[in-house]
Amino acid sequence: MKHIIMIIKNISKHYPRKKYGQHFLVNDTIIDAIIKKINPNKKETLVEIGPGLGALTKPISILVEKLTVIEIDCKILNFLKNNSYYSKLVVFCDDVLRFNFLDLFNESNQLLRIFGNLPYNISTVLILFLFKQIAIIQDMHFMLQKEVAERLVANPGNKAYGRLSIIAQYYCNNKILLNVNAENFWPIPKVDSVFVNLIPHIHAPYFVYDINVLSNITKIAFQNRRKIVRHSLKSLFSEKNLIQLSIDPKCRAENISVLQYCQLSNFLYQKLKKN
Structure with missing residues (x-):
């Protein structure tokens, strides 16, 4: 509860910006559950997309040697600078859809573990962008709009089954881990969310030439x-x-x-x- 109060106080200093689709996670119980699902290890190369006000950034930074964060809103990064865990962060103020993840991989010589509470307005485009770099990714954990999550895991014959289902399942094994009601965010979005896990296939079940x-x-x-x-x-x-x-x-x-x-x-x- 203390963490929630602190976040809400900070929100007053940084009102969520609609153009970036910002909805901040404000439920400690959900945050703890997410961290358990991600299960970060100290020496792994973790990358957070959209740290926001640090709901996941702070507790995960405690568990790792360093944490790379990518945030398009530089005002938020100014907020993060005022926190003690900032020294653990490698910070990029950048558009994630233009970000070169290969540089991170080459620097660490480790597969990347990518996670984040994704803005609804770019989630599908971003996931498809990351699939193009799947060879350097160990796994991905994302908070997504429920509709998008259902499309990722949908089977043939299901109304949610579509192009994203096919491309996502070609690249990864996809699982829904947590259902998260809208009330767990501020401002409250109009839709519910789902926390998902995408693990690239080690032995690909499908093959295409192109x-x-x-x-x-x-x-x-x-x-x-x-x-x-x-x-x-x-x-x-x-x-x-x-x-x-x-x-x-x-x-x-x-x-x-x-x-x-x-x-x-x-x-x-x-x-x-x-x-």
Whole structure:
């Protein structure tokens, strides 16, 4: 409770900025549960995206030798400077979507553990950006809008299943760890949140020759998700092609599995390579 009171007092000095989608976590019980789920070890390379007012930054910095934080709002970083744990921080005032994570990896020679309470307005774009650097990431723990989290873990046939589900599951094993009600943030958002864990596959269950081909197929398929795939993907595959790959031409995009999308991707890649 003391921690909550301190955060709220600090909020009066730094009102959340709407353009950055700031909603500060203010529940000590949730904070403790999150830290247990992350389970940081002293010598690991941890990176926090959007430290905010330090709800996670402070307790995690105590558990590690150093903590890298990336924050676009430099006013918040000025607030962090007034805290005793600041000496443990390696601070970047930067747009995370332009940040070079490879430099951190090369400096530490360790896989990165990335976590954060992500702004709703960039969460999906950021996750896709991080997938491009998946080879240097050990795991990711994020607080996300509930709808986005459900898309990450959705199975075929589920309304939440879509392009993000396929790309995320191609790269990672994704789990929902905690459901977090809106009342645990200030200001209170209009939606509930979910804390998730994304662990890159060690032994990839799927293979594609070119991830860009997979990305393009899923984009086209889900732009027309109400159409059967014989129609939505007709610019890429004939009905004969779909049957050849054991895909029912009358099914819709949301009924095709991740493995089947990968098969479609590889079929199209080889077809384009021949031409």
